[in-house]
Amino acid sequence: MESETQGISSLPSGLGVFTTVPDVFFIPELVFGGLVWILVASTNVLLANPQGWVMFVSVLCFTFTFLWFLLFMFGVNQSSPVWISLDVACHGIAALFYMSASVAQAFATITFQNNLFLFNPYQENIAAVVFSYIATMLYVIHVVFSAYRWKTS
Template structure:
């Protein structure tokens, strides 16, 4: 829950930076944000997978499947944040590739 709320707040702050034009400086706000968000989601993915493995014998089958689904979606979110962070780094390091 902490990661989701933190990323929501970070995304909202990043949106306001873009709306006000404050992102035109030398600091790559989106690159830093997506790297931190990917790290947060990766740590959450590991913890969710560990919790799912450790609770295998003590819960019902439906709860176990729910935790497996949560772990998989967490890994998918991590992958998407990593891909976006890589594209942000490419755009930041090579501005000639940026069409805008």
């Protein structure tokens, strides 16, 4: 019973989300994930292009991170000790998805860099690769600190 009470109170709510180490990464994840979404959306996506997966991952992770952030802000996470393990699972899946999307975006950038027949801005694709790897790094850091919080609660 002691660990359940301790686990519930170890998650922040309200403005406390901006002061705890793993949860402070919500905003940078949203910013860099949104940048990936915008940059990939502004390029031509072909049928045989893996950028469709990148768009899916960036939109999905942006949406779920935003909803997760709102749940933390409104204190919904205070109702059960399950939220700590859900936080680890959610950000772990997002980190794996973003890693695969980063590799797919890098592959698409390399593959279509010399294609003169398509309007495919190379610099935007490079920026999307960089921002997707930054988003991946942020999700990995978030899941590591969330796992540490889960382990110590």
